Amino acid sequence: SKTARKDDDGVLHVGGVAVPDLVADVNTPAYVLDEEDFRSRARAFREGFAGYDVYYAGKAFLSVAVAKWVAEEGLCLDVCSDGELSVALRAGVDPARIGYHGNNKAPMELRRAIAAGVGRIIVDSFQEIDRIADVAAQLGVVQPVMIRVTAGVEAHTHEFIATAHEDQKFGFSISAGDAFEAAARIVRQPSLDLRGLHSHIGSQIFDTSGWEVAARRVLALHARIAAELEHAMPELDLGGGFGIAYTTQDDPAAPGDLADRITKIVDDECTILDLPRPHLSIEPGRAIVGPAMCTVYTVGTVKQVSLDGGASRTYVSVDGGMSDNIRPALYDADYSCSLVSRRSDAAPVLARVVGKHCESGDIVVKHEFLPGDIAPGDLIAVPGTGAYGRSMASNYNHALRPPVVAVRDGQARVIVRRETEDDLLATDLG
Numbered sequence: 001s002k003t004a005r006k007d008d009d010g011v012l013h014v015g016g017v018a019v020p021d022l023v024a025d026v027n028t029p030a031y032v033l034d035e036e037d038f039r040s041r042a043r044a045f046r047e048g049f050a051g052y053d054v055y056y057a058g059k060a061f062l063s064v065a066v067a068k069w070v071a072e073e074g075l076c077l078d079v080c081s082d083g084e085l086s087v088a089l090r091a092g093v094d095p096a097r098i099g100y101h102g103n104n105k106a107p108m109e110l111r112r113a114i115a116a117g118v119g120r121i122i123v124d125s126f127q128e129i130d131r132i133a134d135v136a137a138q139l140g141v142v143q144p145v146m147i148r149v150t151a152g153v154e155a156h157t158h159e160f161i162a163t164a165h166e167d168q169k170f171g172f173s174i175s176a177g178d179a180f181e182a183a184a185r186i187v188r189q190p191s192l193d194l195r196g197l198h199s200h201i202g203s204q205i206f207d208t209s210g211w212e213v214a215a216r217r218v219l220a221l222h223a224r225i226a227a228e229l230e231h232a233m234p235e236l237d238l239g240g241g242f243g244i245a246y247t248t249q250d251d252p253a254a255p256g257d258l259a260d261r262i263t264k265i266v267d268d269e270c271t272i273l274d275l276p277r278p279h280l281s282i283e284p285g286r287a288i289v290g291p292a293m294c295t296v297y298t299v300g301t302v303k304q305v306s307l308d309g310g311a312s313r314t315y316v317s318v319d320g321g322m323s324d325n326i327r328p329a330l331y332d333a334d335y336s337c338s339l340v341s342r343r344s345d346a347a348p349v350l351a352r353v354v355g356k357h358c359e360s361g362d363i364v365v366k367h368e369f370l371p372g373d374i375a376p377g378d379l380i381a382v383p384g385t386g387a388y389g390r391s392m393a394s395n396y397n398h399a400l401r402p403p404v405v406a407v408r409d410g411q412a413r414v415i416v417r418r419e420t421e422d423d424l425l426a427t428d429l430g
């Protein structure tokens with residue numbers, strides 16, 4: 001993160017706080033969240049995507065404090081579950097600035113969201129159209145909705161497939177005509193207000209052509225709905241997915257550059273289709289919180305394991321693992337790490353950092369050069385764990401999920417505390 005630096009003694013400071021001092025209070029593993037970094041990335045998206053609404057995707061990481069920062073920085077909030085909605089409402093986020101996603105929202109969940117005045121619900125199925133219409137009618141309100149469409153674009157990191165098959169659970173297919181049919185049904189419902197279309201093409205994307213192709217396809221549908229249903233939709237959401245650098249190989253574009261490219265395609269296409277340009281929105285999660293957080297672990301054991309051919313590998317075990325970051329095991333995701341509690345001039349060794357769980361796939365960092373004298377008690381930090389780290393953490397092996405400590409201007413504040421054994425046993429009724 002931006003305020004992270006190592007002093008001459010090799011001690012990492014984040015937000016003006018020395019990490020060894022911080023973990024002396026809260027213990028390890030711990031997530032350290034650089035508040036200024038989070039806020040500045042949020043601002044960079046709001047300013048770079050000027051004229052857009054920027055919805056922070058809470059699934060990447062959400063807590064009451066973070067929801068407040070999001071609102072203070074002028075962003076809206078995307079939630080995709082009842083639990084995330086609870087956090088947003090607890091934080092006092094204006095419900096009108098909340099978007100609600102999900103492919104299977106329960107009727108009770110819809111009722112709560114609509115009663116709370118959620119600004120938009122992103123509709124994902126024909127059944128849901130009727131459910132939302134019924135609840136809104138019962139509550140005597142007109143609910144703004146958007147249609148989640150599949151644009152036939154699938155993007156992953158550096159590549160995208162423009163003819164991606166649509167065999168996945170989200171959204172209404174544009175090519176099969178379902179998305180148009182959904183619009184036709186929604187405009188017939190007096191308790192629904194069809195605000196626009198919504199497309200999300202994937203996550204951890206670097207190549208803007210995916211959004212560009214999706215925008216063209218979605219705008220063509222937008223124009224068809226305007227012409228054939230005589231319904232002008234004021235909005236268009238192009239989703240999230242903006243990539244971040246986990247290792248040094250990736251180089252994400254600045255939000256302003258991304259915005260310029262995407263806006264130009266939308267403008268050109270609207271001119272061709274003779275449409276007024278809809279009000280645009282995006283939903284970045286990872287790109288705002290990912291780089292703002294690191295995870296700090298304590299080394300517990302160091303072991304040499306012989307490999308075929310006579311070589312050996314250094315296995316460094318830490319006090320967390322796949323319960324606080326499932327991404328290496330689930331997606332084969334790459335991270336880096338370094339020693340952060342002291343300086344070492346020992347020659348580096350190529351090490352594998354692993355967790356303490358009962359699975360050999362419990363890897364924290366696959367390959368990293370660490371000082372050859374790495375030893376029990378040393379602290380190591382893994383940067384870039386803010387997105388889908390704590391939010392996908394589990395209690396596997398009855399692990400206690402780690403705290404999130406926000407640091408800023410030399411102050412540390414626990415915004416999510418460590419779970420306790422009582423938390424763990426509270427649901428176990430014996």
Ligand code: LLP
Nearest residue numbers: 057200203204240241242283284285286388
């Ligand atoms: N909007 C929608 C509708 C989404 O489904 C997502 C992510 C986002 C926005 C935010 O995407 P972001 O900007 O954070 O890439 N667990 C996976 C990522 C799953 C993303 C799901 N949807 C991971 O750890 O890589």
